[in-house]
Amino acid sequence: xxxxxxxxxxxxxxxxxxxxxxxxxxxxxxxxxxxxxxxxxxxxxxxxxxxxxxxxxxxxxxxxxxxxxxxxxxxxxxxxxxxxxxxxxxxxxxxxxxxxxxxxxxxxxxxxxxxxxxxxxxxxxxxxxxxxxxxxxxxxxxxxxxxxxxxxxxxxxxxxxxxxxxxxxxxxxxxxxxxxxxxxxxxxxxxxxxxxxxxxxxxxxxxxxxxxxxxxxxxxxxxxxxxxxxxxxxxxxxxxxxxxxxxxxxxxxxxxxxxxxxxxxxxxx
Numbered sequence: 001x002x003x004x005x006x007x008x009x010x011x012x013x014x015x016x017x018x019x020x021x022x023x024x025x026x027x028x029x030x031x032x033x034x035x036x037x038x039x040x041x042x043x044x045x046x047x048x049x050x051x052x053x054x055x056x057x058x059x060x061x062x063x064x065x066x067x068x069x070x071x072x073x074x075x076x077x078x079x080x081x082x083x084x085x086x087x088x089x090x091x092x093x094x095x096x097x098x099x100x101x102x103x104x105x106x107x108x109x110x111x112x113x114x115x116x117x118x119x120x121x122x123x124x125x126x127x128x129x130x131x132x133x134x135x136x137x138x139x140x141x142x143x144x145x146x147x148x149x150x151x152x153x154x155x156x157x158x159x160x161x162x163x164x165x166x167x168x169x170x171x172x173x174x175x176x177x178x179x180x181x182x183x184x185x186x187x188x189x190x191x192x193x194x195x196x197x198x199x200x201x202x203x204x205x206x207x208x209x210x211x212x213x214x215x216x217x218x219x220x221x222x223x224x225x226x227x228x229x230x231x232x233x234x235x236x237x238x239x240x241x242x243x244x245x246x247x248x249x250x251x252x253x254x255x256x257x258x259x260x261x262x263x264x265x266x267x268x269x
Contacts, residue, residue, distance in 0.1 A: 012081050030066050069096055121139055121140060148175050149174070152182070185212070
């Protein structure tokens with residue numbers, strides 16, 4: 001299943017390369033625009049420092065919330081791509097009004113976790129004691145657990161359309177039930193992020209990571225459909241004998257064999 005996920009995600013990304021690049025460019029533009037706006041504020045000597053700082057925080061918050069909202073709407077379209085459906089550029093813009101609340105709440109939650117890590121871990125390490133190291137390690141692993149779980153939030157919301165609290169709870173359920181795959185997905189996303197640095201964040205970028213998360217979650221849903229149909233088996237026995245080959249057979253047939261020529265000259269394949 002893992003190899004099929006990697007193949008399908010690559011094919012989906014390649015088939016929608018321009019679409020991904022456009023919205024990655026939009027996300028980068030918002031981030032860079034916010035950075036230059038803040039830099040320009042501090043270059044104005046006549047502004048009081050407290051006013052520059054206040055306006056900068058407002059711009060920073062607005063940039064984060066806007067990026068999060070765009071990314072959530074992009075994730076909704078990525079869910080369609082993962083389901084072998086076509087998407088249009090207008091779908092993302094029309095979807096902004098339906099996801100901004102969850103996007104802002106999610107951005108606030110991530111911001112709080114980042115602040116907690118930046119402040120708490122150095123503080124405990126400065127205690128210069130074994131207990132301080134223990135507390136720092138505890139905070140670190142709690143943050144790691146949250147990162148592994150929260151990567152499921154956007155695909156869960158995009159594909160199951162639940163409320164914020166319900167989706168948040170399901171994130172941790174999915175993580176604990178798929179711990180190894182969750183860790184794999186996190187490092188897979190990290191590799192995509194590193195590749196993005198060398199490609200100016202245009203590809204795969206945040207949109208590519210959102211696509212990967214949606215592909216991953218869509219495939220995991222097959223597991224739960226199968227478990228629901230085989231409730232006569234014990235949970236331990238059922239999870240040991242999940243027939244992934246059968247579950248993804250239709251997707252494998254739909255995706256079809258993809259040769260190198262089909263990627264470069266799709267009209268000739």
